[in-house]
Amino acid sequence: MSFNLQGILRRDLNVIVPYKAPRVGEGVVKLDANENPFEFPEDIIKETWERLKYSLTRYPDPMATELIAALSEYTGVPEEGIMAGNGSDELILNILLVFGNGGHVIIPTPTFSMYRIHSLIAGAKPVEVPRGAKFEADISAVAGACKRYQARAVIICSPNNPTANTTPVEDVRRLLEESGALIVVDEAYIDFGGESCLKLLNSYPNLVILRTFSKAFGLAGLRVGYLLGAPEVVKELYRIKQPFNLNIFSQLAARTALSNNGEFKLMADKILVMRDKLVEEMSRIKDVTVFPSEANFILFRTQLKGKEVFEGLLKKGVLIRNVHAPGIEDCLRVTVGRESENKFFLDSLQAVLNRNA
Ligand SMILES: Cc1ncc(COP(=O)(O)O)c(C=O)c1O
Numbered sequence: 001m002s003f004n005l006q007g008i009l010r011r012d013l014n015v016i017v018p019y020k021a022p023r024v025g026e027g028v029v030k031l032d033a034n035e036n037p038f039e040f041p042e043d044i045i046k047e048t049w050e051r052l053k054y055s056l057t058r059y060p061d062p063m064a065t066e067l068i069a070a071l072s073e074y075t076g077v078p079e080e081g082i083m084a085g086n087g088s089d090e091l092i093l094n095i096l097l098v099f100g101n102g103g104h105v106i107i108p109t110p111t112f113s114m115y116r117i118h119s120l121i122a123g124a125k126p127v128e129v130p131r132g133a134k135f136e137a138d139i140s141a142v143a144g145a146c147k148r149y150q151a152r153a154v155i156i157c158s159p160n161n162p163t164a165n166t167t168p169v170e171d172v173r174r175l176l177e178e179s180g181a182l183i184v185v186d187e188a189y190i191d192f193g194g195e196s197c198l199k200l201l202n203s204y205p206n207l208v209i210l211r212t213f214s215k216a217f218g219l220a221g222l223r224v225g226y227l228l229g230a231p232e233v234v235k236e237l238y239r240i241k242q243p244f245n246l247n248i249f250s251q252l253a254a255r256t257a258l259s260n261n262g263e264f265k266l267m268a269d270k271i272l273v274m275r276d277k278l279v280e281e282m283s284r285i286k287d288v289t290v291f292p293s294e295a296n297f298i299l300f301r302t303q304l305k306g307k308e309v310f311e312g313l314l315k316k317g318v319l320i321r322n323v324h325a326p327g328i329e330d331c332l333r334v335t336v337g338r339e340s341e342n343k344f345f346l347d348s349l350q351a352v353l354n355r356n357a
Contacts, residue, residue: 012120012123013120013121015120016117016120016121021033022314022319024319027317028314028317028318028319029317029318029319029337029341029344029345030319030337031318031319031320031334031335031336031337031341031345032319032320032321032333032335033220033321033335034161034189034215034295034296034297034333034335035214035215035218035220035335036215036216036217036218036220036264036267036271036296037271037335037336037337037338037341038218038267038270038338040218040219041260041263043260044253044256044257044260044263045253047256047260048249048252048253048256051252051255051256052248052249052252054248056248058248059243059244060244060246060247060248060251061248061251062241062243062244062245064084064246064251066251066255067084067224067246067251067254067255068082068083068084070254070255070258070259071084071226071258074258074261075198075228076198077198077201077228078231080231080234080235081201081228081229081230081231081234082226082227082228082234083226083227083229083234083237083238083241084224084225084226084245084246084251084254085224085225085226085227085241085245085246086223086224086225086242086245086246086250087212087214087223087224087225088186088188088210088211088212088214088225088226088227089114089118089225090223090225090242090245091210091225091226091227091237092114092115092118092155092184092186092210093118093121093122094237094240094241095153095182095184095208095227095237096118096119096121096122096124096153097122097123097240098236098237098239098240099152099153099182099236100119100122100123100124100152100153101122101123101124102123102124103124103125103149103150103151103152103153104124104125104126104127104145104149104150104151104152105119105124105125105126105127105151105152105153105154105155106127106129106142106145106146106149106151106153106154106155106181107119107126107127107128107129107154107155108128108129108130108131108137108138108142108154108156108160109128109129109130109131109325109326109327110131110135110162110163110323110325110326110327110328111131111155111157111160111161111162111163112157112160112161112162112186112188115155115157116128124152124153125149127145127149127151129141129142129145130326130327131160131163131327134165135160135163135165135291135327136165136167137156137160137167137171139171139174139175142154142175142179143174143175143178143179146175146178146179146180146181147179147180150180151179151181152181152182153181153182153183153184154175154179154181154182154183154184155184155186156172156175156183156184156185156186157185157186157188158172158185158186158187158190158194158197159189159190159192159193159194159294159295160295161188161189161295161297161333162297162299162321162323162328162331162333163291163299163328164291164292164293164294164295164297164298164299165291165292165294166193166194166195166294167185167194168195169195169196169197169199169200172185172197172200172207173200173204176200176204176206176207177204179206180206181206182206182208182233183204183206183207183208184208184209184210185197185207185208185209185210186210187209187210187211188210188211188212188214188215189215189216189295189296189297190211191215191216191217191264191265191268192215192216192268192271192272192275192294192295192296193272193293193294193295194294196209197209198228201228201229201230204230205230205232205233206230206233207229207230208227208228208229208233209227209228209229210225210226210227211225211226211227211228212224212225212226213225213254213257215296216264216265216267216268216271216296217254217257217261217264218257218264218267219250219253219254219257222249222250222253222254223246223250224246224250224251224253224254268296271296271336272296274336274337274338274339274342275293275295275296275298275336277342278298278334278336278342278346279292279293279298281342281346282298282300282346282349285346285349285350285353286353287302287303287353288300288301288302288349288353289301289302296335296336297333297334297335297336298333298334298336299323299328299331299332299333300331300332300333300334301328301329301330301331301332302330302332302349302353303353304330304352304353305330306322306323306324306329306330306331306332307322307324308352309322309332309349309352309353310322310332312348312351312352313345313348313349313352316348316351316352317344317348318344318345318348318349320332320333320334320335320345321333321334
């Protein structure tokens with residue numbers, strides 16, 4: 001009997017385009033992924049290797065016990081309310097698999113595209129609610145959508161990728177009280193701006209906060225994220241956790257980074273100073289509209305098509321992100337880099353806009 005690939009396929013996944021990012025060579029200034037632009041501190045890498053006492057031939061601790069204890073100390077959340085993941089991406093998918101499947105998930109957009117994709121993978125229906133003129137999450141519209149669809153979950157990104165604005169804690173509180181849904185607040189960029197919803201966690205069992213080591217903590221390559229929530233919510237998520245989702249080295253590096261968190265705080269402060277300078281310099285370029293930023297990246301638009309600017313910059317050796325989408329037509333997102341990288345980006349942008357490509 002012949003094999004019928006189409007016959008066994010989940011056809012609802014056809015709308016998902018496989019994730020690809022341009023593979024850049026040496027010398028390209030990489031300002032596309034909101035990473036920490038500095039070298040990872042040498043002393044912290046060294047300390048991580050020195051602490052590596054487990055054999056690599058053995059599986060990692062499936063409960064990431066020591067990392068969870070360190071996170072509990074760092075956040076003040078009890079260990080039963082914490083789960084670590086292979087990047088927060090894994091945790092977003094797990095939340096949607098457990099709570100979203102078969103129901104609706106409300107997503108104020110434009111926002112991080114993986115919320116929609118993970119909803120589809122999890123068999124949940126994403127409902128996109130447009131953000132307002134200043135990209136603020138429209139809380140009344142979100143609450144209305146929750147009611148209309150009897151939504152299972154809402155995902156709010158604050159600071160929001162790619163618009164770089166934040167959602168006030170009181171707006172989140174309103175949703176926690178009015179929506180009847182699980183409210184997931186993605187605080188991937190919280191070290192750069194906005195007020196954390198952490199203080200609401202004790203009062204609302206329907207709040208889940210997502211964090212990552214990929215941004216301010218500079219560990220994007222090691223894939224470590226975590227979530228904070230009510231123990232009864234976290235307990236349900238553990239049912240589907242891959243047993244060995246977090247490798248030995250990543251668990252250890254994240255712990256070591258946490259015990260040196262002051263160093264990363266200093267880096268984040270430096271990034272914010274460079275961000276403000278970059279916003280100011282971009283705003284001075286004719287025909288560039290720069291949106292206010294409370295994050296380590298900046299959303300902007302020019303008089304040219306976004307695609308043209310993106311390609312022009314890439315030709316000059318600068319990789320940024322073309323985030324063209326409804327509500328942010330022809331917009332681009334640039335990550336704050338090191339001083340020299342920001343300068344190179346500014347000069348290249350100016351040249352592209354002058355059409356000296
Ligand atoms: C808002 C937001 N959440 C989550 C992630 C994924 O982070 P991680 O590297 O922890 O999977 C990103 C990555 O860009 C992001 O922008």
